Amino acid sequence: xxxxxxxxxxxxxxxxxxxxxxxxxxxxxxxxxxxxxxxxxxxxxxxxxxxxxxxxxxxxxxxxxxxxxxxxxxxxxxxxxxxxxxxxxxxxxxxxxxxxxxxxxxxxxxxxxxxxxxxxxxxxxxxxxxxxxxxxxxxxxxxxxxxxxxxxxxxxxxxxxxxxxxxxxxxxxxxxxxxxxxxxxxxxxxxxxxxxxxxxxxxxxxxxxxxxxxxxxxxxxxxxxxxxxxxxxxxxxxxxxxxxxxxx
Numbered sequence: 001x002x003x004x005x006x007x008x009x010x011x012x013x014x015x016x017x018x019x020x021x022x023x024x025x026x027x028x029x030x031x032x033x034x035x036x037x038x039x040x041x042x043x044x045x046x047x048x049x050x051x052x053x054x055x056x057x058x059x060x061x062x063x064x065x066x067x068x069x070x071x072x073x074x075x076x077x078x079x080x081x082x083x084x085x086x087x088x089x090x091x092x093x094x095x096x097x098x099x100x101x102x103x104x105x106x107x108x109x110x111x112x113x114x115x116x117x118x119x120x121x122x123x124x125x126x127x128x129x130x131x132x133x134x135x136x137x138x139x140x141x142x143x144x145x146x147x148x149x150x151x152x153x154x155x156x157x158x159x160x161x162x163x164x165x166x167x168x169x170x171x172x173x174x175x176x177x178x179x180x181x182x183x184x185x186x187x188x189x190x191x192x193x194x195x196x197x198x199x200x201x202x203x204x205x206x207x208x209x210x211x212x213x214x215x216x217x218x219x220x221x222x223x224x225x226x227x228x229x230x231x232x233x234x235x236x237x238x239x240x241x242x243x244x245x246x247x248x
Contacts, residue, residue, distance in 0.1 A: 043144075044240040045170040050203065050248035051195035053163040071188075072100050074221050075159070078228045079186045084108040085154040088178070090146050091115055091161030095124045102133040112153070114139040114146050144170040148178040156185045162204065163194040169243045172211040176237045184216065187229045194248070204229060206246035212237050 066072065075097075081087065083106040089098045092113035101111045113128070113136060115121050121140050128136045141147045144167040148156075156175060165171045175185060185208075190198030205215050214234035220227050 043167065043170065045144075045167050045173065046240075046243055046245040048166075048168055048207075049245055051193070052166050053194055053197045066096060069222055071221065071223075071226075072097065075157075075186070075188055075228060076104065078217065078219055079155055079157070079184070079230065081105070081155065086110045086112075086152055086180075088112045088114060088146070088148055088153045088156045090141075090156060090158045091164070092124060093120060093161075095127050097157060097159055098124065098136060099127065099131060099133060102136050105135065107135060109135060111136045112139055112148065113137070114141045114148070116141050116143055143167075145174040146171070146178075148175070150177045151180060153178055154180050154183050156183070157188075158185065159188045160190070160197075162187050162189050163197055163199045168207045169211055169245075170240070172208060172213065173237060173240065173243070176212060176233060179233060183232070185213065185231045187231070188221070188226065189229075190225050191227055192225065198225075201227060201229065203246055203248060210238075210244050210246060 081101070081104055083104070085105050086109060087101050087105060089095075089101065089111060092098050092115050095113060098111055098113040105111060111133075113121075113124055115124070118140060121138055125138050128138065139147060144165070156179065162168070172185075179185070187199075187204060189204070190196075191201060192198035193200065194203075201218065208215065208231045212233055212235050213231040215229060216232050217230040218227065
């Protein structure tokens, strides 16, 4: 898997060397703090017309509760996850999907766990080391750009987190180049307004369509408020100024 944007390969680190992992993760931020943070530039992407849900926790539900409703198995079946695939788990949190994906993709597969909260990445890194998941890497992303390597992922998973993205068009625009030719972005979310920690399906499809994706599958999960949606790239990636804003 490419390291073009600084992905940290978990398999390259010997067990018991977690401090080196975290030093590599946070060195750029320490240097930035020493030099002073530059003023942000105006974004060329459109402002969304919908509320953005706050990040209230790195945990959606406890893992036993999620296992009891068969969420992981249902999503894996619908997403057609197979051994040898490269998977990105965006907004990985405590790693519910990450640690279960690792044995599914096997020794020839790769899992990249990404989150924007440094403390969450640190805790997940400790779990990855403890459980000896040698095909898992960690990535500290940015709020509107997960910072993934291009042309690297067969599946990009966004589980119960899409409603927390402040600029969805910018986020999806950056993801566009990170998929393999036949790769898919998978969204699992609740069918309710974004300020209630969900995303209405019509809004989701509109926002993906506006950035050059098409819906290829939509299913309701056993919890009838939760849905599964799969998207593939469709046509060229638009310029930021060409992206339309979707009504909430």
